[in-house]
Amino acid sequence: MNADPLELQKFSELAHRWWDPTSEFRPLHEINPLRLEWINARAPLAGKQVIDIGCGGGILSESMARKGATVTGIDLGEKALKVADLHSLESGVQVRYKLIAAEEMAAQEASQYDVVTCMEMLEHVPDPAAIVRAAAALVKPGGHVFFSTLNRNPKSYLFAVIGAEYILRMLPKGTHDYEKFITPSELSQFIRSAGLEVQGFKGMGYNPLTKIYSLNDDTSVNYLVAARRPLEA
Numbered sequence: 426m427n428a429d430p431l432e433l434q435k436f437s438e439l440a441h442r443w444w445d446p447t448s449e450f451r452p453l454h455e456i457n458p459l460r461l462e463w464i465n466a467r468a469p470l471a472g473k474q475v476i477d478i479g480c481g482g483g484i485l486s487e488s489m490a491r492k493g494a495t496v497t498g499i500d501l502g503e504k505a506l507k508v509a510d511l512h513s514l515e516s517g518v519q520v521r522y523k524l525i526a527a528e529e530m531a532a533q534e535a536s537q538y539d540v541v542t543c544m545e546m547l548e549h550v551p552d553p554a555a556i557v558r559a560a561a562a563l564v565k566p567g568g569h570v571f572f573s574t575l576n577r578n579p580k581s582y583l584f585a586v587i588g589a590e591y592i593l594r595m596l597p598k599g600t601h602d603y604e605k606f607i608t609p610s611e612l613s614q615f616i617r618s619a620g621l622e623v624q625g626f627k628g629m630g631y632n633p634l635t636k637i638y639s640l641n642d643d644t645s646v647n648y649l650v651a652a653r654r655p656l657e658a
């Protein structure tokens with residue numbers, strides 16, 4: 426199984442606070458409108474079949490469903506999925522949540538999705554390239570795949586680990602393991618090896634003075650990447 430039990434446990438222990446915008450999940454709540462609009466601008470979501478890999482409590486999944494997509498969210502965290510299901514019941518926003526590995530879902534539902542998203546998840550798995558391959562298998566020819574993760578360099582260590590976990594205390598200590606961060610060139614290689622085309626990168630920055638996140642062209646810490654499965658000849 427391509428999963429680290431300790432990583433899953435970390436998110437499980439906090440799962441009941443997933444939808445509390447002042448909790449450890451505050452950064453996900455704050456970046457969500459930015460990533461949602463970025464995705465929706467590249468792949469208008471209304472009417473699309475979407476799968477969200479590593480969906481957690483469903484912050485992105487629900488927001489994509491609100492845009493009119495039919496969304497499936499998958500994760501290996503049982504508690505997070507329970508929270509996601511409960512929240513969907515409360516909000517009335519329908520999402521199909523499933524406890525299943527991305528690789529297994531890819532074997533069951535290959536080429537079924539117009540859009541595949543996998544945000545803030547690759548840096549928590551032992552074999553991120555296998556998740557990228559699963560995403561490539563799930564998307565239809567011509568469909569879109571979006572990833573976000575953390576770059577690996579001294580600046581990202583300083584900002585994403587020391588800054589976010591120890592100085593600003595935005596995230597619990599130990600949330601991120603620097604060794605698992607992925608450079609844009611490594612991720613590009615995973616994407617191309619999986620048969621997808623890289624469409625573009627976007628950086629995401631945080632200003633600790635204004636406490637505001639924004640999208641920019643600086644991919645040195647947090648970044649997103651858009652990819653596409655070529656139309657078959």
Ligand SMILES: C[S@@+](CC[C@H](N)C(=O)[O-])C[C@H]1O[C@@H](n2cnc3c(N)ncnc32)[C@H](O)[C@@H]1O
Pocket residue numbers: 427428429432433436453478479480481482484485499500501502505526527543544545546549550
């Ligand atoms: C930082 S959270 C991101 C949640 C969501 N993608 C978002 O951005 O709002 C990471 C998620 O990845 C999930 N995860 C970690 N390892 C996984 C694996 N091997 N397969 C599926 N999900 C995994 C965790 O359970 C958690 O829900």
